[in-house]
Amino acid sequence: MGTARAPNRWGEGARLRADIVSAAAALLEESGNEDAVTLRGVARRVGVTAPAIYRHFADRAAILDAVVGEAFEELAATVAAAAHREDDASARVHAVCAAYLAFATERPYRYRVLFGRHRTAEAAMPGAKPMDELRGAGAFGVLVDAVGACADARNPPGREVQLDATALWVALHGYATLRASVPAFPWPDGDALVSILVTRLAGVPSTGPCGRDGTARSG
Amino acid sequence: MGTARAPNRWGEGARLRADIVSAAAALLEESGNEDAVTLRGVARRVGVTAPAIYRHFADRAAILDAVVGEAFEELAATVAAAAHREDDASARVHAVCAAYLAFATERPYRYRVLFGRHRTAEAAMPGAKPMDELRGAGAFGVLVDAVGACADARNPPGREVQLDATALWVALHGYATLRASVPAFPWPDGDALVSILVTRLAGVPSTGPCGRDGTARSG
DNA sequence: TGTACATCAGTGAACGCGCGTTCACTGATGTAC
DNA sequence: TGTACATCAGTGAACGCGCGTTCACTGATGTAC
Numbered sequence A, B: 001m002g003t004a005r006a007p008n009r010w011g012e013g014a015r016l017r018a019d020i021v022s023a024a025a026a027l028l029e030e031s032g033n034e035d036a037v038t039l040r041g042v043a044r045r046v047g048v049t050a051p052a053i054y055r056h057f058a059d060r061a062a063i064l065d066a067v068v069g070e071a072f073e074e075l076a077a078t079v080a081a082a083a084h085r086e087d088d089a090s091a092r093v094h095a096v097c098a099a100y101l102a103f104a105t106e107r108p109y110r111y112r113v114l115f116g117r118h119r120t121a122e123a124a125m126p127g128a129k130p131m132d133e134l135r136g137a138g139a140f141g142v143l144v145d146a147v148g149a150c151a152d153a154r155n156p157p158g159r160e161v162q163l164d165a166t167a168l169w170v171a172l173h174g175y176a177t178l179r180a181s182v183p184a185f186p187w188p189d190g191d192a193l194v195s196i197l198v199t200r201l202a203g204v205p206s207t208g209p210c211g212r213d214g215t216a217r218s219g
Numbered sequence C, D: 001t002g003t004a005c006a007t008c009a010g011t012g013a014a015c016g017c018g019c020g021t022t023c024a025c026t027g028a029t030g031t032a033c
Helices: A014-031 A039-046 A050-055 A060-084 A089-106 A108-115 A137-154 A161-181 A192-202 B014-031 B039-046 B050-055 B060-084 B089-106 B108-115 B137-154 B161-181 B192-202
Strands: none
Touching (some): A014 A039, A014 A050, A014 A060, A039 A050, A039 A060, A060 A089, A060 A108, A060 A137, A089 A137, A089 A161, A089 A192, A108 B161, A137 A161, A161 A192, A161 B108, A161 B161, A192 B161, B014 B039, B014 B050, B014 B060, B014 B108, B039 B050, B060 B108, B060 B137, B089 B108, B089 B137, B108 B161, B137 B161, B161 B192
16 A cells, blocks of 8 residues: 655745645544544555654644544535535525535545534533534535525424524534444435435425425335 | 453453443543554553453554444433333423433533444445334333433324434434533523424423423523 | 755664463462362 | 353553654855856
């Protein structure tokens, strides 16, 4: 693994930084374990000796922080793109949720590292922060906007958009992680469960009038 | 840490096994990290040398498996007890969900190890299993029964109990893990979110008639 | 055009550490006769 | 009641390993004069 690599030329040292983050993300995706992403392993993967990492990152933790930051940006970009593709408010909520779940399904460990870390410095900070200081605020904001637009369009006023969006997010996250962790569970086919979560939690119709139920399970 | 310990007497060697599992669970709860539960760390905690572990466990992984097995039993017992304390069908669903979340809140890392492990031998098995072969089937069965009894009592037929219970479980899991991972998020006060999830996903009223909304947020 | 020097991007060797696991052993407790 | 032996429940030393990190260094590329 990790063929030797010619040194970058003057002024191009920053390329190694990007390669380190990519290698760390790939290692995370393959090992499925944050602790398996070692500094030496990343160096091997990139084709560089271990001390070379220190020119770009203060320590091992900084590498993982960079992976997390990049993953948050990817997630936000993914759901924002899905939102922009849909004009209809209800369809947009469904599309955003589908994109969110697709990200979690296709990159399960990258997704996991976003919200699955405990005991980090960030998680240890007690009390609420303003939303815009939270990593992940971008993706959540897209969801809030989509749910809000849908509420404006057809729901009675008084529904609390932030609360609805939070409930929906929580449910999507649970589905994303459990489906990966407990694949042997008899999950319903297709997107039956997603439809139920979206329609019931955000008050968004799936098709036809604003009903409570999602598509029936075909089983 | 780990004061020296007199050897068990003849026939009482099994006591060490129980102590090992307890120590491993405690280490998990304190470190917040499965990989931090090392065989040597457990031995230190128990007050025994490392090789003594091998009299009771084949290897390090077997210790963690035992912790997981015990945690699944604890969770099932907790939710079953909550269910038995309530006669009213709707109140029972709420009580079961509250007990589930309380378990996850009070023992976050023990909870996390139940459903938060990826790439285990079990998780790698593709395809669905019969429910009763799944670890965690006990706790989930309690939830299904509670939701089912509530549906019998007041909901129109045709709602799919298994599907409703799955949606509810997924949402509870998401809430339990996210609240621990992202404490800085502006979570709604009290059990507003839980009420919403229970009432909307399982069709269970919180108080009064069978409405769609949970208790309003006081914020 | 040449040369001394500065800077960049990394290498190679070494450190101390804790880990999982194996091995031969020890001392206390029980059992057969 | 005594004694030889078996079993149990562990100990102590050692192994090879990969880890994060530090240190002095090398060779290529640029710049000042």
